[in-house]
Amino acid sequence: MPWTVLFHEAAEAEFLALPEDVQARFERIRALIAALGLERVPATYARHLEDKLWEFRLKGKDGIARALYVTMSGQRIFVVRVFVKKTQKTPRREINLALERAKEIT
Numbered sequence: 001m002p003w004t005v006l007f008h009e010a011a012e013a014e015f016l017a018l019p020e021d022v023q024a025r026f027e028r029i030r031a032l033i034a035a036l037g038l039e040r041v042p043a044t045y046a047r048h049l050e051d052k053l054w055e056f057r058l059k060g061k062d063g064i065a066r067a068l069y070v071t072m073s074g075q076r077i078f079v080v081r082v083f084v085k086k087t088q089k090t091p092r093r094e095i096n097l098a099l100e101r102a103k104e105i106t
Contacts, residue, residue, distance in 0.1 A: 003033045009010045011049035015067065021060030024069060029056050038077065047051055049090060053098055066090060068098035070105075085096045 007015065015023065029045050038046070048054050049068070056067040056079075068081040080101035083094055 003038050003075045003077060005030050005079065008078065008080045008105065011067070011079045012102070015079070018058070018065055018082065018084070019060060019062035021062050021106070022058045023063050025051070025058045025060055026056065029058075033077070038071070038075075049095060052102065053095065055090065066094070068094065070102045072105075075097050077103050078102070080105070 015026070018026075029041065032041050032045065034051075044057065046054060046056055052070045054069055054071070056069065058065040058067060064085045066083060066085050067079050069077050069079045071077055081094060081098035
């Protein structure tokens with residue numbers, strides 16, 4: 001069974017507001033997940049943050065962004081927050097917002 005990537009309603013709007021090259025990076029990561037499975041995606045693309053929260057690292061010519069996600073049973077990835085990254089460390093408020101949205105879907 002292949003992995004499915006779903007979006008929280010607000011996260012989808014945030015994703016569509018990203019520059020096209022950053023969106024293309026996400027689509028490349030999505031293709032890697034479909035081909036290899038989430039567990040085999042290199043750490044340069046996905047990293048654990050805390051608890052059940054993970055992040056996809058999106059980088060393009062127009063900037064750097066992060067897509068925070070949780071995994072669910074049935075091989076589903078649920079993206080709960082997408083934002084443009086401006087600091088080296090992921091801001092606490094972004095993590096808290098993602099965790100709140102994750103509670104809505106679980």
